[in-house]
Amino acid sequence: MRYNQQSIxxxxxxxxxxxxxxxxxxxxxxFRDVNFSLEAGGLMQVRGPNGSGKTSLLRMLCGLSNPAxxxxxxxxxxxxxxxxxxxxxxxxxxxxxxTKDDLTVIENLRISxxxxxxxxxxxxxxxxxGHIGLRGREALPVKVLSQGQRRRVALARLxxxxxxxxxxxxxxxALDVAAVKLIQELLEQHLREGGMVxxxxxxxxxxxxxxxTQLHLA
Amino acid sequence: xxxWIIKRDLLLxxxxxxxxxxxxxxxxxxxxxxxxxxxxxxxxLRTMAPGVVWVAALLASMLSLGRxxxxxxxxxxxxxxxxxxxxxxxxxxxxxxxxWLVTGVPLVLMAPVLGIQYDLPGEALLxxxxxxxLGTPVLSLIGAIGAALxxxxxxxxxxxxxxxLPLYIPVLIFGAGAVxxxxxxxxxxxxLSLIGAxxxxxxxxxxxxxxxALRVSLE
Numbered sequence: 001m002r003y004n005q006q007s008i009x010x011x012x013x014x015x016x017x018x019x020x021x022x023x024x025x026x027x028x029x030x031f032r033d034v035n036f037s038l039e040a041g042g043l044m045q046v047r048g049p050n051g052s053g054k055t056s057l058l059r060m061l062c063g064l065s066n067p068a069x070x071x072x073x074x075x076x077x078x079x080x081x082x083x084x085x086x087x088x089x090x091x092x093x094x095x096x097x098x099t100k101d102d103l104t105v106i107e108n109l110r111i112s113x114x115x116x117x118x119x120x121x122x123x124x125x126x127x128x129x130g131h132i133g134l135r136g137r138e139a140l141p142v143k144v145l146s147q148g149q150r151r152r153v154a155l156a157r158l159x160x161x162x163x164x165x166x167x168x169x170x171x172x173x174a175l176d177v178a179a180v181k182l183i184q185e186l187l188e189q190h191l192r193e194g195g196m197v198x199x200x201x202x203x204x205x206x207x208x209x210x211x212x213t214q215l216h217l218a
Numbered sequence: 219x220x221x222w223i224i225k226r227d228l229l230l231x232x233x234x235x236x237x238x239x240x241x242x243x244x245x246x247x248x249x250x251x252x253x254x255x256x257x258x259x260x261x262x263l264r265t266m267a268p269g270v271v272w273v274a275a276l277l278a279s280m281l282s283l284g285r286x287x288x289x290x291x292x293x294x295x296x297x298x299x300x301x302x303x304x305x306x307x308x309x310x311x312x313x314x315x316x317x318w319l320v321t322g323v324p325l326v327l328m329a330p331v332l333g334i335q336y337d338l339p340g341e342a343l344l345x346x347x348x349x350x351x352l353g354t355p356v357l358s359l360i361g362a363i364g365a366a367l368x369x370x371x372x373x374x375x376x377x378x379x380x381x382x383l384p385l386y387i388p389v390l391i392f393g394a395g396a397v398x399x400x401x402x403x404x405x406x407x408x409x410l411s412l413i414g415a416x417x418x419x420x421x422x423x424x425x426x427x428x429x430x431a432l433r434v435s436l437e
Contacts, residue, residue, distance in 0.1 A: 062301055065437045088303035096294025102233040103226075112295070114222045117303045141233075 015039050016061070016165060016196060021070035023056045030056060031217050032069070040164070040194045043187070043209035045201070048217030054200040055095065055169055057217065061198060062092040062167050074165075088117055090165045097154040101143035105134055108142055109156050116161045128159040133179060147174040158186060166190065168199040180205065219304045223312030224319070231320045237285060242324045245278035249332045260337050267336035268346060268397035275325050275350060276386050279357040282321050283382065284375045286313060286365040287432065300436060306429040314355075314362045314425065322354030338401075345400040345410075349393045352413040359417075359424035360385045366431035389416055 015037055022032040030053030038044050046054050059065045061072060063079050063086060072079050079086045099108045109125045120128075129138055132152045142150060151174050158166060166187075172180050184207055187197055191209040231238050252270050253263055290296035299309050329350050330343045338346065364382035368374035396409035 064297065064300060084303045084305070087301050090301070092297075092301050094294060094297060096292075096297065098294035098298045100226075100230060100289075100293060100295060102230055107226075107229070111222060111226050112298055114219070115298055115302045115304070115309075 015073075015075055016198070017073040017076075018061070019071050019073065021057070021060065021072070022068045023053050023060065024068040025053075025056065029068075034070070034215070034217070036213060036215055038196050038198065038213065039211060040196060041191050041210040042196050042213065043191055043207055043211070044196075044198045044213040044215055046198065046215045046217065047200070052217040054217060057215075058092075058094070058167055058169050058198065058200065062090060063087065064092075089163050090167060091116065091157060091161045091163045092167045092169075093154050093157065093171060094169045097150045099142045099150060099153050102141060104139050104141055105129060105145070105153055106138040108153055109160070112157055113160045116157065116163075118161050120160050124160060128156045129153075131159060132156045132182065148176055148179065151175055152179060155183060155186075158190075164195050166195065166197045166199075168197065170200055170202070172201050172203050172205065219302075220308050220312045220315075223309055224316045227313060227316030228319065231316070237282065238320050238324070241278050241282050241321045242328065244281055245274050245325050246328060246332065248274040248277065250335060253335045263336045264338060264401065265398075267333060267338050267342075268394040268401075270336075271329055271332065271346060271350075272353075272390050272394045275329075275354065276357060276383065276390060278325060279321055279354065279361060280379055280382060282317070283361040283365045283378055284368075286317055286362060287369050288365075288374075291369055291436075296432070297436065300433065306432065307425040310362055310366070310428045310432070311421070311425040314358045314428075317362070318355045318358040322358055326350045326354060338397075342397055342401050345406055346397045349396045349410060349413060352410060352417055353389045353393045356389050356413070356416050356420050357386060359420040362428040363424055363431060366428040366435060369432065369435040389413060392416075 017037040018034055021034040023030040034057065036044060046057060048054055056065070060067050074082055074086050074089070098112060103111070106122065106125050106129065109129060110120060110122075113120050113125075126138055129135065132155060134149065134152055134156070137145070137149070142153060145153070155171060171183060175183065180203070184205060187207050188209070191197060191207070249271055252266065256262060256266070287296060290299070300306060302309065326347060330347050333343045333346055361382055364378040367381060368378045371377060392409045392412045396406040396413070399406040399409060
């Protein structure tokens with residue numbers, strides 16, 4: 001059951017592809033015929049007004065919900081068929097921080113990384129937390145942290161979970177200027193190393209990538 | 219992985235002891251109310267003891283079912299579990315195991331002490347404890363299915379009782395039956411074997427069913 005590093009396809013071939021995706025919420029169609037493809041080193045920014053289905057699209061991309069029509073492929077194979085293998089290649093950070101209030105910052109990071117298949121030691125977790133600006137707060141329970149700090153705890157996962165695809169839903173919400181810059185650098189480094197990022201944000205942020213796709217949802 | 223989930227849930231239980239203690243005290247109080255209200259009629263107390271203890275155990279284990287997934291659902295950790303490359307069934311099995319360690323084991327340990335109130339003979343106390351030891355994990359496992367199905371629903375607490383209590387009935391019948399058989403001088407092995415069989419079946423099927431229910435609930 002343990003996640004196997006070798007099961008990820010080699011990084012230069014992988015591609016995320018959406019084919020004729022449609023999303024229906026209740027009896028309202030949010031979007032239809034959404035097509036995109038993403039190559040190694042590619043960034044896709046999903047834009048659109050509130051309620052246009054950005055989060056729904058991202059939840060589809062990470063396999064939490066099924067598209068009403070169409071298919072999502074990871075290196076040519078439907079993500080439904082890949083299941084665990086796809087989850088091992090992807091990190092999703094959504095609106096909810098995915099942290100437990102009663103656990104300390106370091107416990108949260110270690111447990112969420114272990115869940116994602118990356119068993120990290122105390123030192124590695126401390127390094128990551130230090131890098132993301134939480135040095136000295138490792139032993140505090142998450143419930144005493146501010147919104148921005150909680151966000152940082154969630155984003156610290158990006159430093160330790162080395163997956164090729166990152167799907168980030170509004171990662172910059174509640175972050176201060178310094179943290180936004182830090183995340184921007186982190187994303188650029190990930191893209192330089194051949195990773196892929198799919199993200200939504202309402203903030204203007206300039207990320208350098210070999211290929212940038214803008215996906216507008218009406 | 220399985221151990222990580224158990225460790226995490228136990229750690230959370232230690233940080234939030236109120237949740238554990240409410241279940242245990244509910245069990246203690248319900249079981250103690252009967253001798254107080256029925257009066258010191260030894261024969262009657264002895265006959266009703268197995269049934270009362272088992273019904274109280276069912277209700278106590280149900281009391282905490284709502285929290286099994288709902289806290290993780292609200293803070294987004296459940297989402298992360300669904301996206302884990304590990305098998306979700308195994309994670310659910312871990313959560314059910316942690317639920318049993320936190321709510322089931324204290325009941326099993328407490329039962330022989332409470333049984334004294336009913337003037338149960340020593341051997342019957344042992345059988346009662348053995349039956350609870352085998353039966354309470356079944357309650358956590360079946361409960362996981364109910365908790366997963368009612369996740370995120372309004373009034374899910376009542377619904378989970380309606381879904382899960384009927385499924386608890388076989389365990390209740392054979393659990394209480396084992397003690398009654400022992401007290402009337404009959405063999406009780408068959409009852410315990412049947413509860414053991416329920417346990418094996420639910421270890422195999424309940425995590426899988428609950429995992430499927432979770433995927434539907436989170437969509």
